[in-house]
Amino acid sequence: MYLSPKLQNEFIECLAKECTEQIIAEVKAAKYYSIIVDSSIDISQQDQCSLSVRYVSKSGHAEEHFLSFCELESAAAQAFYEAVVKRLSAELSLEVQYIRGQAYDGASNMSGHVSGLQARVKEGCSPKAVYFHCCAHNLNLVLVDASTSSVEGKLFLVH
Secondary structure: OOOOHHHHHHHHHHHHHHHHHHHHHHHHHHOOEEEEEEEEEOOOOOEEEEEEEEEEOOOOOEEEEEEEEEEOOOOOHHHHHHHHHHHHHHHOOOOHHHEEEEEEOOOHHHHOOOOOHHHHHHHHOOOOOEEEEOHHHHHHHHHHHHHOOOHHHHHHHHO
């Protein structure tokens, strides 16, 4: 009975809810925070947006936590903006005007300074939200390029 899939899923959902509530409480205590957004297409070809937050805790440590996946209607900047704002404000009760940083990849729908997600966040909810190209994405691009530039690197990744 305790090992049924239904019970296990309920237990996991309860833990996830409790963890998310704790993270939101810490973000609210910090007041200002940054968002990190990326997207990927799942196995059913549904475009999903991953949403993480970064903030400074009361102890002075930088904290970064994944919050959720959001389904996207399209890969357009407006779809990202609507999904992120809806998730942050309506579902997680975070004040979007306290966003002070934005980290995305270099795609124009994300980083575009005229009509990308970064521009929409600045215009729509937080004019002080500075955009940074995602460092993890930069590192990934460097590693992929470096590892595939030699025969040994390619062979290492294949085996």
